Amino acid sequence: MASTSGNDVPATAPSGVNDYDSLAAGYSAENETSLMNAYYERPATLALAGEVSGRRILDAGCGAGPLSAALRERGAVVSGIDSSAGMLEQARLRLGADADLRVADLADPLPFPDAAFDDVVASLVLHYLRDWGPTLAELRRVLRPGGRLIASVDHPFMINLIHRKSGPRPDYFETYNWTEEWTKGGHTARMSFWNRPLHAMTDAFTAAGFRISVINEPHPVPAAREAYPEDFDLLDTFPSFLFFVLHRE
Numbered sequence: 001m002a003s004t005s006g007n008d009v010p011a012t013a014p015s016g017v018n019d020y021d022s023l024a025a026g027y028s029a030e031n032e033t034s035l036m037n038a039y040y041e042r043p044a045t046l047a048l049a050g051e052v053s054g055r056r057i058l059d060a061g062c063g064a065g066p067l068s069a070a071l072r073e074r075g076a077v078v079s080g081i082d083s084s085a086g087m088l089e090q091a092r093l094r095l096g097a098d099a100d101l102r103v104a105d106l107a108d109p110l111p112f113p114d115a116a117f118d119d120v121v122a123s124l125v126l127h128y129l130r131d132w133g134p135t136l137a138e139l140r141r142v143l144r145p146g147g148r149l150i151a152s153v154d155h156p157f158m159i160n161l162i163h164r165k166s167g168p169r170p171d172y173f174e175t176y177n178w179t180e181e182w183t184k185g186g187h188t189a190r191m192s193f194w195n196r197p198l199h200a201m202t203d204a205f206t207a208a209g210f211r212i213s214v215i216n217e218p219h220p221v222p223a224a225r226e227a228y229p230e231d232f233d234l235l236d237t238f239p240s241f242l243f244f245v246l247h248r249e
Contacts, residue, residue: 017179018128019189020063021086026185028064028090035231039224041152041241042067045123048150048216048245052076055118058142060106061125065091068099071121079117081110106135115144122151124241130177130194132201136208140248149210149246155217155239159195173197198242205246214245 020027031037045067049057053075059068062080064087072078072095080095081104082088088101095101104111106122107129120139129135139149160172170176175196182191205212217239225232 017190017192020082020084022187023182023184023189024064024084024086024090026187027182028087030184031064031066033227035220035224035228035235036240037066039227040218040220040235041124042070043221044216044218044241044243045121045150045152046070046074047218048214048243049119049121052119056116058112058117058120058139060120060122060139062091062101063087063123065094065099065101067121067123069094076119079112081106106138107131110138110142112142114141115147116142117147118144119148119150122149124152124154126151127153127193127195130175132204133208136204136210140209143248145248147248148213149248150244151246152241152243153201154193154195155242156195156197156201158238158240159193170195175200201242201244205244209249210246211249212244213247214243216243216245218243 049071052071055076057071057076057078059065059071059078059080062068062082065080068078068080068091079100079102080088080091081102082091083103083105085103088103091101092099102111106125120143122139126132126135143149156172159178160169163169163178175194177192177194179190179192181188202212220232220235224235
């Protein structure tokens with residue numbers, strides 16, 4: 001894994017990086033039952049969302065749609081966006097031809113009117129962005145007053161620890177870019193992420209007009225112990241993701 005100063009890396013990933021189209025089928029299959037997604041991130045997000053029946057929800061960065069499906073099963077009216085057409089093809093296979101799924105980049109204006117949603121869920125997507133400001137402004141715009149943004153990101157402590165083990169440890173207090181290679185379904189792509197300290201996240205949320213209601217560091221669900229006995233204890237004693245519930249002021 002390589003890390004570089006945020007001043008040396010462009011705000012958007014270069015061509016060929018974060019190529020979810022090539023990984024779509026393999027990533028979707030792995031996501032169904034993986035420890036990090038099926039037994040940790042997704043249950044935590046759903047728990048924070050709580051009762052959603054009848055609520056209009058935007059799944060921002062919906063990928064292959066497992067979270068959208070779970071929210072819809074709980075009675076929510078769900079729209080999904082993702083920058084990857086390949087991932088949306090997987091989502092449409094899951095959710096049906098009539099599902100409201102649109103190709104959209106979170107770094108750009110969103111294709112929805114003001115106050116269109118009661119909630120936005122942004123599951124493991126903000127850490128792909130160098131600048132959260134424009135994206136959070138758009139997410140706030142499409143939320144009704146008092147609406148919620150439920151977001152999960154890579155835990156900055158975890159990322160910093162990974163880099164400490166693999167090379168020179170970057171400054172925790174800096175916002176910096178790092179990359180790694182993912183191989184899913186026989187396809188490999190280089191993935192680019194932005195790590196930032198907790199205070200930079202909370203500052204960005206409040207600057208965008210959100211009130212922070214919850215900061216959560218959950219445990220995996222108990223069923224993870226049986227499904228992943230060798231990895232459960234580490235995840236149960238050291239958080240990999242950080243979760244927020246924010247309300248639009």
